[in-house]
Amino acid sequence: MKKAAKRASLPSPLPKCPTGIQGLDEITSGGFPRGRPTLLCGGAGCGKTLMAMEFLVRGATRYGEPGVLMSFEETEDELTANVASLGFDLGDLIRRKKIALDYVHIEPGEIQESGDYDLEGLFVRLNHAIDSIGAKRVVLDTLEALFGGLRNEAILRAELRRLFRWLKTKGVTAVITAERGLGQLTRHGLEEYVSDCVLLLDHRVTDQIATRNLRVVKYRGSLHGTNEFPFLIGDDGISVMPITSLGLNHKISAERIGTGIPRLDAMLGGRGFFRGSSILLTGTPGTGKTVVAANFAHAACLRGERTLFFSFEESPNQIIRNMLSIGLHLDPCVKRGLLRFHAARPSLYGLEMHLATMFNEINTFKPLVVIVDPITSLMDAGTGAECRGMVTRLVDFLKAGQVTTLFTSLTQGGHALQQSEAAMSSLMDAWLLLQDLEGNGERNRVLYVLKARGMAHSNQVREFLISNHGIDLVDAYIGPSGVLTGSARAAQAAREKAETLINQQDAARRKRELKRKGATLKQQISGLCSEQEATADELRQVDTQVGKRALLLGADRTELGRLRQADKQVPGSAGHSQRNGKAAR
């Protein structure tokens, strides 16, 4: 509240007139100065007329400000045809009195001059055009044509000065285009008259690729971006790309999305990547980057998420065919409208154009997942700094829209890969590294998770297998001789398997042996037991026999004594037989 009050007390800033041109209003913090003329200068073919036209058309269609175009170079028909390529229907706007067009034809040398004159005719025409539709915007497309048609420069300059003053009093926001001159902004020094806002456009060719640039040379009474900003002319008009305009305040998501490779998900804390994160996948040629990317795309499509696949190396059909060989059916996803390919050769056009087409595609298709395969191809289309700028903008743009993006990146050779990606990797949230391991006369793919911001991720190397059934990640064998992969790992596994088998067999044999031994012992025990029983039996028999014999003997002896009539007492012999019986028992 306090802040607002404070702001209100300040003198009001320069009123601005929005151009409606993508990005330009950001650079100029709001547009061109309202009610004042702006000079748009640049060489041939740098887009002056189109930019001025878009200013008019956007004003008429978007901001309800009708505009007048006074053209000194192109006829109405030519202009209508030219801007039709940007999707502007000039004829319709003219019919609806949103735009008035006046073509001023000047044939150099055709006009004879005799005595004093002024350019009142031009004023009258302009005034009439402005008043007929209540125009708020005026474009004078290459006013300098006057210098070719009229010889009296003194009059001309005086009249131009008067014209710009008149435009200001008329209160229209004017855009004047002018040809770039040698050593000065315009060929005829128009910047002398238009001093409020001057924009310089240029069209440069570096390494056979042309890029258009825009710079705000001056802007009185307003802050403005001072850098050179690349801009391009696309299907729907001009877009200027301010590199610095995007901040670091995207919304973030805690949602996790799978990669389509279960083992990889497991390596990433078990649940895959964060939604809206930027993922870098680097690898040397033939390590399976596209395969991982296609898997990721396929998984997204299975979740029902729109996926946009930018391919800079292979045609869509080729990708679909190749993925079929590993059991990945992308075709149905394309048919269902979930997967869209955008394939273009990197050298087709400049980096900025690539960026703009990508922006356009993303804006129209509104994907949740974007794949750029490979981002390094674009590096050929621009210099290093440009590319970094471009990737930054792309990442920022995608992050702002919470689009999960997978960039594949091709690295040449095995060693410098971490270094070469250093500039880009700092922008990325996750970084997977695919690598070739060479040994035993074969190359094997391995995968590392180098970084994954915000999640506990595996530090282990996994062997990366591509088969008819798709991708599989296998634990690489890590032993005393280092990391073993491929057939070495298989051999190791087989060796281990054999060893285990032998161990198992050995154990079983020993078990059997022991069992047998136990059984033998048991048998022996039962034999001994029966022997003991037999002995005890025998003993008992012996005892009974002894007892009977003693009894018989006693009876015999009694009989004998009776017969002999001996004494009654014979205690000694009775005691003896009792002792014997006890022992036997």
Added chain:
Amino acid sequence: MKAKSRARSRAASAPQPTPAEFWQLRLYVTDRTNKSRVAFSNLKRICDVHLKGRYRITVIDLLRHPRLAKGDQILAVPTLVRKLPTPIRTIIGNLSDIDNVLVGLDLRVTLDRA
């Protein structure tokens, strides 16, 4: 400028000339400057000398008829346009340089032939 608007009716055409020789001139002016007045009197004088009786001057005030400026591609004021005989010729200025006007109107050639 009312007097000038009447110039149309005042345009001299006493003898009957052949159509090929008949001159149709248009002078575009505005009310604002003195230049227009000067231009008209200069033109009148030249025509009276060189084209007596076979010319017609139409004076058009652009402030009244701004629409007409587009047709003849008028930029400067005053502008003299020779509609007939063809081809169309354009001279801008107050016509004070008579030689220039004669060259511009191709009158010298006509005179030489005559």
